[in-house]
Amino acid sequence: MNHDLSRRSLLGAALALGATARxxxxxxxxxxxxxxxxxxxxxxxxxxxxxxxxxxRGTVLFGHGAASAPWKYEALFKPWTQAGYRVLAPxxxxxxxxPDRAKFVGLESWAARIEDMRGVTATIEGKHYVAxxxxxxxxAALALGxxxxxxxxxxxxTLRDPRAKLVLAFSPPGAMAxxxxxxxxxxxxxxxxxxxxxxxxxxxxxxWNSHLLAFESAAKTGERFGLVLDGVDHYFGGAICRPELPGxxxxxxxxxxxxxxxxxxxxxxxxxxAARDHLAALVGERPGETLMRR
Numbered sequence: 001m002n003h004d005l006s007r008r009s010l011l012g013a014a015l016a017l018g019a020t021a022r023x024x025x026x027x028x029x030x031x032x033x034x035x036x037x038x039x040x041x042x043x044x045x046x047x048x049x050x051x052x053x054x055x056x057r058g059t060v061l062f063g064h065g066a067a068s069a070p071w072k073y074e075a076l077f078k079p080w081t082q083a084g085y086r087v088l089a090p091x092x093x094x095x096x097x098x099p100d101r102a103k104f105v106g107l108e109s110w111a112a113r114i115e116d117m118r119g120v121t122a123t124i125e126g127k128h129y130v131a132x133x134x135x136x137x138x139x140a141a142l143a144l145g146x147x148x149x150x151x152x153x154x155x156x157x158t159l160r161d162p163r164a165k166l167v168l169a170f171s172p173p174g175a176m177a178x179x180x181x182x183x184x185x186x187x188x189x190x191x192x193x194x195x196x197x198x199x200x201x202x203x204x205x206x207x208w209n210s211h212l213l214a215f216e217s218a219a220k221t222g223e224r225f226g227l228v229l230d231g232v233d234h235y236f237g238g239a240i241c242r243p244e245l246p247g248x249x250x251x252x253x254x255x256x257x258x259x260x261x262x263x264x265x266x267x268x269x270x271x272x273x274a275a276r277d278h279l280a281a282l283v284g285e286r287p288g289e290t291l292m293r294r
Contacts, residue, residue, distance in 0.1 A: 032071070037090075037119045043100075045116040050077050050087040057084035058269055059129040060168075061121060061144075063113070063137025064089065068241045069097045073134065075239050075251065076170075079258040085265070088124070090116045094136070107152040110179065113140055114155055121161055128165040130269060132261075134241055135234065138172030138194075139180060142214050146189030149180040160189065166268045167192040168261050171200050171234050174210025185214040191223035191268040195257050197232025215294065223268065225279065226292040227260060229253045256289065 033051070036044040048070035060080055064070055070089030077087045093100055093116075094109040104112055117140055121129070133141035143149050143159040145167040151159075167190055175181045196211035208228075215226035236254045238245030260279070267275035283293045 037116075037123060039115050039119045041115060043112070043115070045119050046091045047120055048087075048089045048091070050074075050081050050089070052084045052086045053082050055084055056086055058086070058265070059124050059126065060085050060087045060132050061117075061124065061129055061141075061164075062087055062089040063117070063133030063140040064092065064095065065133075065135035065137055065241045066094050067096045068134075069095045072243055073240050075249075075254060076134075076258060079255065079262060080265075083262050083265070085130070088120055090120050092116055111152040111155050114151075114159065117144065117159070121163070124163070126163075128163050128269065130166055130168060130265065131161070131164040132168035132170075133172075134170040135172065138169035141167050141169050142172055142185065142188060142192070145192060146187045147180070147214060148184040148187040150178050150184075160187075164190060166190050166264065167194075168264065169194045169214065170240075170257065171196050171211050172214055174202070174205075174213040182213055182217040185217035186219070188214060188218035188224070191221075191264070192218070193225045193227060193261055193264045195227040195229070197229040197234075197236075197253070199231050199233040202234075215292070218294065220294045222293060224294045225260075225264070225283075226294070227257060228290040228292075229257065230288050253288070260291070 033049045034046060035049060036046050038044055062070070062073065064073060069091055073089065080087055091098055093104045093112045095101065131141040131144035139149060144161045144164040146160045149159070169192060172194060173180065194212060194215040196208050198208055200208045200211055202210065212226050215224055218224050232250055232253045235242045235245055237247045237250040239249040239251055239254045263275050263279045266272040267279055280293065283291050
């Protein structure tokens, strides 16, 4: 693939990236802690930590969408923390809330994301963790799970992390030169839940289907699920990523996606056969959603 990408074209691509009943509150989660991870380049990666409510069952590493920030996803994080998962969410340099955003031009911001991912994952204790993300962050999560996006100049080695046991990708991009294509997504090597919605249409695209490219390209193992939610857009109406949108926020649909992600976590993070069977039984069309399996 051509590695030349202008700042304008990358920013346009980045903006294209970033993206049941209400789950009852079990307890009030504590305010997130914020810590800095020192990186080899001399930068620090400021990271938001949302602690599990009660006993911790695992860790979710979450990547935000382009130009967004960790705290704009708290509606998604809450079901995970209430179910016993700690969430680590770095603030990447492409965020409009990052003080050094202007210093990273073109693919430099992708290289910085990769460095952030490597730095934060090195702090995770335990044998496994969950790689998750929305939009641009969904691409990064899929890369931790084996997808092979382009490596920018100066970045070496694989992005695959054997400790990433499964992937939760919310509205990841389709083919987007020079970063990723179908062949790159074919490298996905772990179970995954990949979500989109029928109103999740990238600028200039004919439809929403491109967000399922990773689901369609990965080998059939019976452990990849594609979720399509009727009427859901890239931001769940501003419930995630862009809270400034006028809405209405699609909170019920976001909770449905979160609820299915929790079934995925039980089934594949904790090897729960009943949860796997339950998710398999949900495959098909029902009012408001389609769940597919490969």
